[in-house]
Amino acid sequence: MRKVTKLVPYFIVVIVMAFFVQLLIIRYLPNGLYRVAKVLSGKPYNTFIHPPKTNAKLRKVVLPNPDFIYSALFYDVSNGDVVVSGEWPDTSQYACIGIYGNNLQPYYVMNNRHNLDGKFRFRLTSSSESPTDMSVVKAQSEKGSILIRMLVTDSLQIVSAHHIQQGLKIELQ
Numbered sequence: 001m002r003k004v005t006k007l008v009p010y011f012i013v014v015i016v017m018a019f020f021v022q023l024l025i026i027r028y029l030p031n032g033l034y035r036v037a038k039v040l041s042g043k044p045y046n047t048f049i050h051p052p053k054t055n056a057k058l059r060k061v062v063l064p065n066p067d068f069i070y071s072a073l074f075y076d077v078s079n080g081d082v083v084v085s086g087e088w089p090d091t092s093q094y095a096c097i098g099i100y101g102n103n104l105q106p107y108y109v110m111n112n113r114h115n116l117d118g119k120f121r122f123r124l125t126s127s128s129e130s131p132t133d134m135s136v137v138k139a140q141s142e143k144g145s146i147l148i149r150m151l152v153t154d155s156l157q158i159v160s161a162h163h164i165q166q167g168l169k170i171e172l173q
Contacts, residue, residue: 006141045076050165069161072150077126078142083171085121088112094151
């Protein structure tokens with residue numbers, strides 16, 4: 001019994017250290033991963049990135065899913081709003097836009113099942129006051145990322161997705 005009593009302070013120290021290590025990982029790892037991804041992209045902020053379609057040679061991990069065509073954008077709203085516009089594929093081809101903060105957590109998602117006119121246009125802003133001439137999304141951080149995914153199941157949908165990628169627009173305001 002005495003041996004166990006002597007070990008109690010060590011167990012408490014280990015538990016407290018494990019708690020703080022986990023807290024540091026949760027707090028700082030996502031921001032670090034965001035910075036690494038931004039540097040590896042090689043693109044300036046507020047510029048679309050259209051990587052090639054994923055195949056077995058490009059997949060080093062489980063993600064990205066090879067059934068999707070991706071477009072990405074690292075945004076910066078510190079100097080003004082960013083307006084993103086484009087068109088959705090028809091509803092037979094699923095597509096979604098996810099907006100992420102610099103901690104890699106999504107805070108706004110939309111898809112083509114909710115927008116029936118075929119186009120999207122939204123203003124990403126850090127301001128609490130913004131014109132309401134379109135959908136407004138309040139950015140959770142001044143810098144973050146936008147990921148657009150389009151499901152492609154055949155060669156016609158791949159062509160359609162590439163056409164849609166070319167029509168994506170960014171306006172700085």
